[in-house]
Amino acid sequence: MQYIIGVAGLALVFGMAFIVSNDRKKIKYRPIITMLVLQFVLGFLLLNTSAGNVLISTIANGFTALLNCAREGINFVFGRLANPDDPIFFMSVLMPITFISTLIGILQHWHILPFIIKYIGLALSKVNGMGKLESYNAVASAILGQSEVFISVKKLLGPLPPNRLYTLCASAMSTVSMSIVGAYMVMIEPKYVVTALVLNLFGGFIIASIINPYEVKPEDDILVVAETKRQSFFEMLGEYILDGFKVGVIVCAMLIGFVGIITLINNVFLGIIGISFQEILGYLFSPFAFFMGIPMAECVDAASLMATKIVANEFVAMMQLSSGTVILSAKSVAIVSIFLVSFANFSSIGIIAGAVKALNEEKGNVVACFGLRLLYGATLVSILNATIVGLII
Template identity: 25%
Template sequence: MLQLQSAFGVLALLAIAWACGENRPAVSLRQVAIGLAVTIITALVLLKLPPVAKAFGTINDAVGTIAAATRAGTSFVFGYLGGGALPFDLKAPGADFILAFQALPIVLVMSVLTTLLFYWRVLPPIVRGMAWLLERTLGVGGAVGLSAAANIFLGMVEAPLFIRPYLAQLTRSELFLVMTGGMAGIAGTVLVLYATFLAPLIPDAAAHFVIASVLGAPAAILISLIMVPETSDKRTGGSLRDPDMLASSTMDAITKGTAAGLELLLNIVAMLLVLVALVYLVNAILGLLPEIGGSKISLQRLLGLVMAPVCWLMGLPWPQAVTAGSLMGTKTVLNELIAYLDLSKLGTDALDPRSRLIMLYAMCGFANFASLGIMIGGLGTMAPDRREEINALGLKSIVSGTLATCLMGAVVGVMT
């Protein structure tokens, strides 16, 4: 019954995207059917074919190695604060874990590895191959197909660097597709970080994050073409180029990757500090209101009620939908990092294994208000002539990115 519920949710989420879209008569049912088929087939191949699943299982070993390497660096630099041997007896289990010194530095290592893989020309052929597949199967232009494929590995600002010369030429639908692709995925620099949090709760968590990143490309294209359909015969193509992040040497790549990772790390730390403080203040104000149902009103509780029906559509039992809805609300208003941290603290009584897996996919995207500011700033700088249109599509891209990740969650729910 839960699988049938998820199947109904797939259709319901597509209907919500259509209702929230513009120029509804222009939506191509043929393109929607092909997009849905590609999304489902991609999920089947990645999740159900034993050889593919086994190949993705090796990703967890790679993640463990990267985490161990990072721990070696943090323990050397920060001592016991970074995970080194404690100079005293530990009295409270878990009290020796310090997020900023032990987990978050993984972002630095992943930033360097990503930059090196681009400089060594390992990732660009993979990205181009994905772009070719998206262009042939979903009928999108080569430029936006490349940007969507690059979002599998890169963030919402880094991926459009691949097509920077073409941003001014994109149609409105193509521009929205680029924005939705950024909102419906996460960067490789944080993928390992999130997998580290959820590894104790979800088997092969790292593999599922990689699958979610790949699945996000066709899902984002599907949702974006429903919400802002293409009305022009023009498809932006052009020769595919490497992003401007490429360095002049291996050492230069390490230096640039470290600098970029440090900026990202500091932004994450600052945003976490500020957002957690703001949530505390909001909850303190809401706590002044009369209690409802024997408990105080909180932001998480309100968001849980709003997002609970969406979580039910993905295939979660209703008693668990409110808890899951709170996670989705936290992810949308704050960011996915805080939501994944909250998920990692939940016991099996709050969410069962199937529900936790669905939520891993549903929250695997940058669709939140803080990311919107980053995207508008980045794309506006790369395409100043389109700044007004980018601003106009901003809030809609949060909706489309959220619907795309929820669609992934529902598809996974059908298969589990």
């Protein structure tokens, strides 16, 4: 029965994407089927095989080691405030972002990351039926971040048509940046974070290929990556340290605001109609949770977390999931966790549009115009990935 529900869930996702497609005749079904098969194979290998478990354990242990190194710096600065027996969210989850950002800066400075991004992107372009630029951007978004990635392709933004710009922005919203992956692993199981990273990469192209199909001509299939300004090692180090700290503080500020607003709205709804705003969202989103493979008895609670992620952000939803206030079965936790690992939320529309506008005002206005369509597609990517996991675990 669960397989019938899961297949129906996939049909629902593809149907919702097909309805809003801007040119159904141009949809390339062969790359979509290939990427969908790859999602099932890679998801199964990562979650259900000993080799996958070893790989995920290795990655998780690597991030644990990095977080332990970061903790030394945090302990030095904050002392007794950074108590591992009674961790403060800001210290244990957000401040390590500073250290991870520093490592990314070092790998960038030594030209290791640009090499990895370029050639993984080229290999990916052979599979997804899209251009080199789109493939590069998808990999770069998963490493550099949803706003920073546009700096690396700023030379191409001016002549870029809206349909290709949509795909770049869709990749940025459907993935998450490496600088905050460690923070996610503190709140949810690392194996789900790693699996979601892989599935997001293909899922973003699958949905974009349906919603926004187009043909890239060979003469337009160019990739010009902007070179970063020449810096000394320590100049670069200082810049990335400060950037990482800013990200941590910005996330902290957003959490204070969003958690406070959600609590206020919940209290207002409880006082007026006796049911919280999140419960209402849970009922509205529960059909999607059901088709993802979540048991009917847990659909409302699971759907409320998913809706919270879209309305607020993934950190708020992950905090609620990890706090134990919402009790879900192991399978439901897996499905919800996969859904939460992406930047698909309303605030990302402003972040991406602002990042593009800072580099090219005209293109930034274009992005703002298709912002809701962007969020719609990125949410479908999350539903698709979660449905696949519901079928294979």
